[in-house]
Structure formats: C-alpha cells, structure tokens
Amino acid sequence: MARAKFEIGKRIRRASDHGGVSAQDANDRASFNTIRPHTKQHLSYAKRMTGAFAATSVMCALVFLIVLGEVWEQQFQSYTQQNMQSLADATATTLSKKYEEDGGWSSDALSYASMASNTSSDVAVQVQNSRGDVLYDGGWNAEEGGSQPAPAVVNDRTVDAQINLPTGETVGTVYLRTLGPDGLLTHADANFRSNSYTAILIAAVVSVILSCIIGFLFSRSLARPIDKITKTARQIRNGDLSARTGLKGNDEIGQLGETFDDMATSVEKDIKHERRLTSDVAHELRTPLMAMQATVEAMQDGVYPTDAQHLEVVDNEVRRLSRLVGAMLQLSRLENGKTPFRPKKTDLVWLVKSLVTSQEQLFQDKGLQLRFTNEAPSKQLIAEVDPDLLQQAVINLMSNAMRYTPSGGWVLVAIAQDHSDVLISVTDTGIGIAKEDLPRTFSRFWRSDASREMESGGLGVGLAVTKEIIDRHNGTITVESELGKGTTFTLRIPLNQEKQPVSHNH
Known part of the structure; x- marks a missing residue:
C-alpha cells in the first residue's frame, strides 16, 4: 500500500496572506444590525443605467446641435454676404456702363438698378450719386414711406459698391441690404439649409435612441450577474448553504463571482464544522459525565460500595473532563490570538x-x-x-x-x-x-x-x-x-x- 502524505499550515493555505489584525488589536466598540428586508424598487438598476445613458446622449446631442448649428449658420451668413457683394458689384458695373452710354443719370440707366431688386423680394437696393443724393430706392425705406439717404454706418447684412467710370471717376454708389434671414438665398440654398438642420436633428434623435438601447443592453448584462449574486446571498442567508453564483471570468464581475463562491464555500465549511464541533463536544463531554453519573447512582442505590475504588473511577472521569475542557480552552485561546x-x-x-x-x-x-x-x-x-x-x-x-x-x-x-x-x-x-x-x-x-x-x-x-x-x-x-x-x-x-x-x- 502506498504511503499517503498530507500537508497543512498557514503558508500552504494562505500563501498570499500578509497578515491580519489580531484579536488584541480589535476595537472593543462594536455594533450589529439585522439585514433590511428586500423591497421592490420603483426603478431597477438597469432602468437607472439606461436613463443615465439617455441623459448623457441627450446632453451630447444638444451640445452637438448648438455648436454645429452656430458654425453652420455662420457659413450661411458668409455665403449670403458674398452673394450680396457679388450682386452689388455686378449692378455697379452695369450702371457704370449705362451712365457712360447715356452721358449721365437717366431713367433708362437707373431702371437697371431694379434688376437687383427683382432678384429677390428680400433684397432692397438704393443708388446714390457722388453727392449722396438718392437717385433710386428699391424698397430701402419703403416702410418709412419715402426715400432717405443710406445710413453712414451699415450693418453686416448691408453691402455697397462704387460706380466708377473707365476714367476712374466715381459717379455714385450702389447699396444692397437683405430684409430677411433668407435674402439672396436661392430655393435650392434654402432647402439645403433646411434639410441640413433636419438631418442634424434626426441624427441627434437616432443617437439618443441608440444610446438608450445600448445603455439598456449594457446595464442589463451588468445587472444580471449582480442580481445573481444578490439572489445567491439571499439563498445562503435563508439556509441554502449549497447555493453558488457560478460566475467566472477575468473581469471584475467574474472575479467578484468567483470570490463570492469561494467565500460561500468557506462559510459552508465553517458552519458544517461548527455543527460537527457542537456534536463532537457534546459527545466527548457526555462520555465522562455518563460514566460519573452511572457510578454515583450505583453507589447511591447500593449496587456499588462507596469505597476508594469507585471514588477513583469518578475522580478519573472528572480529571479527564477537566483535561478536555482545558485543552478546548487552550485551543480557543490560540485560535483567537489570546495566547501570547x-x-x-x-x-x-x-x-x-x-x-x-x-x-x-x-x-x-x-x-x-x-x-x-x-x-x-x-x-x-x-x-x-x-x-x-x-x-x-x-x-x-x-x-x-x-x-x-x-x-x-x-x-x-x-x-x-x-x-x-x-x-x-x-x-x-x-x-x-x-x-x-x-x-x-x-x-x-x-x-x-x-x-x-x-x-x-x-x-x-x-x-x-x-x-x-x-x-x-x-x-x-x-x-x-x-x-x-x-x-x-x-x-x-x-x-x-x-x-x-x-x-x-x-
């Protein structure tokens, strides 16, 4: 028969243990609370995680909309400004040619200024001569009921172009301004801008929906092992010491599950050992006590004489019981760190x-x-x-x-x-x-x-x-x-x- 071998000890069982706090170092102050009964929450962990993902997505979408909308609007404003300047320059060039052909400002020459007004209903045109007199007003001050000179300071939606003859002489100025946000935008341009904003809004909504779906799936996958650990802990608390999570993996959740199962196994062994210990102690104490009781009762009933021989039997059992209690006390002190x-x-x-x-x-x-x-x-x-x-x-x-x-x-x-x-x-x-x-x-x-x-x-x-x-x-x-x-x-x-x-x- 082969010779069997078994080894036990702190360096075998707890190779990674670098020490702990002894019983002497423990704080004397302690407290105990029973576990709060499980109550159904209105919002589960998965729903709260989904809400957090959705809120984060909405915030990101709003920031995206604000930033992109601002940049996009500036690009359209710059595009409109360039169109206005191009139209003003073209009108000035046409008026310069007509001025040279007619030898001065004529109604026929000024009629060409209306071409710029007809480009868009949101564009106002004004022509002034070299002295600043208004020669043509195409809706510039129509809301005021008369023609007024163009303001000396114009806003960023107003452009001008000088009317110069081939000789270099300046004979007037053309002023253009838009009367609305869509001035000088073609129908295609306006549709493009509108469609762009719609696409941005749709993208934001889709991203929020996708974030909610991803958040729900992720939170559910994260909450499932946590819920498994909770249910297993509740089973163990209710007396099912064999309950285990069965979780494994290299991530934090998997390691938590494995650690929990190891802890549950240790608790199960400790509880079984405690029950076995109680039974063994009762058995070991019962043997000498029954021997003493039987001897004493026999002497009381007259079956055994009350002599030194039978008193020695009782004394031996008392000594054995004393040794057992002393050994148990020493073992308890060693385990609790009370033995120096x-x-x-x-x-x-x-x-x-x-x-x-x-x-x-x-x-x-x-x-x-x-x-x-x-x-x-x-x-x-x-x-x-x-x-x-x-x-x-x-x-x-x-x-x-x-x-x-x-x-x-x-x-x-x-x-x-x-x-x-x-x-x-x-x-x-x-x-x-x-x-x-x-x-x-x-x-x-x-x-x-x-x-x-x-x-x-x-x-x-x-x-x-x-x-x-x-x-x-x-x-x-x-x-x-x-x-x-x-x-x-x-x-x-x-x-x-x-x-x-x-x-x-x-």
Missing part, C-alpha cells in the same frame, strides 16, 4: 533533545523505544521560536505516537535543517492513518476508527492545538502515513519569524 506569542532565539537541538530525555522513561513503561537523532549540520540550531509553545507541540506529537504505537514498537524524534527552515519530525511504527482520513487529522475531536477501538484515552484535541501553534510560528505540518506501518509528522518552522501580525482566520 513570545518568540526568542532558542537552541532547538537542545530543546528537542531535552524533551526526548524527559519522556524516555515514560515510553519505556509503555514497552516502546524512544530515540533522538540530530541531522542538522551542527550541534546547535538557533531559531526564533516561542519555546513553551513549541515544546507543547512536540510533546503532543510524541504523546500521539506513544498512544497509537503497540508495545514493542519504536518512536524516532529527529531534527534537521532545510535552507531557512528547521524540520522536527516524529516517526512511529503505530497503526497508521488511512489515506482518505489524512485531511481530517487536525480536526477537533477527530480520531480514526482504529484509534477509537484502541480506547487509548486520547482527547482528539492535541493535533488541532499543535496545528494552531505551528500556525503562530508561520510554519506547516506534514503528515505521511501508511496503515499498519506507522506515521511521520514533520514540523517545518522558519528560523526567523517575520515581524508582522499573524492572522487567525480559518
């Missing part, structure tokens, strides 16, 4: 060898051979440990080996060095541990069926205490075993402890 951890430089070769020497007679009384071997490169191996806690851990392993090794067997305690770690191993020729039972070796009150049949009197707490002690030293424990041939427990402890608080989360 005082590391100091210690010669581990001397520490382990002295333990073996002190226990040697006890092993001989059990018919076992206890040996010690130093596999370290020197006679001294200085490490930073808590000697009291480490002594207890090694004694627990030695006691465990003595308890489950039949008479005639042997136990070997060895110490060695592996780079920056020290290795302390306890090997026995005992009954061994089944492969499937190795992961449960360090659980509270756990004992294999074979060890229970031996009725060795073990409390089932020693290895759990040992694991907590090694965790305090930032170390690991390895157990290798084969049924019927023996078991080896190996403690791996760093020579130098890191200067950081030790987490006690499990």
